[in-house]
Amino acid sequence: MSQTQNIIAEIVTFRLTEGSDPQAFVAAARAIEPMLHAGGHTLSRTLSRDADGLWTDHIIWTSAEAAKAMAEKIMSAPDAAPMMQMIDPEGVVMRHAEIFHLQE
Template sequence: MYNIRAKAMAIVAVMSLISCATDKASAPGHYEIVTFQLVAGTQPEAFISVNKEVENFLSAQPGFLNRSIGKVNDSVWIDVLSWRLKSDFEKAFEKSASDEAIIEMSKMINEATYNFFSFEPSLSH
């Protein structure tokens, strides 16, 4: 049940982001979607607070366009990131290993619950 619902929410989130891209030149060329659960005992407020710092890292990365993070249900979170190019994401991902906010955020996520989706849109309007 969790995987089907999380995947459906990921699809809806991406469709919403794609439909909002009105300027074709600024339309994302790559998406990263992650669903996950927090480590038991992690307070959602603390997780959101750390993610405000993660936003500082992301917004400084070349090619980063947008991020939406939220809860699918009481236990599952979704993080949707849009990038100009896949190579922009890959470069930022390499840099993220040394970013303190991302390291702190990662400690709050139960690694066994990660589901990654990565794609370039085949259709957008």
């Protein structure tokens, strides 16, 4: 059995709402990390922004079910509200992909 079998990458791209402070957004995104780790299904997370202002939240999960369950939970979690309020909902793209190779 491959060590990456069933491991899932969640890739979410988005832009912040007009006037949102990037540092405040990062702080709000970090505030949900205890919730992400509580179930024991989050393996890693990176948050990046390109030169055009497009953000990418990249999370590696133990399974697709865990990723999808947490995505639903975040939508209504009070701890996630500050982060969610800074994300422009118009351009959000979320996708999940099975990982075939994970460099350590």
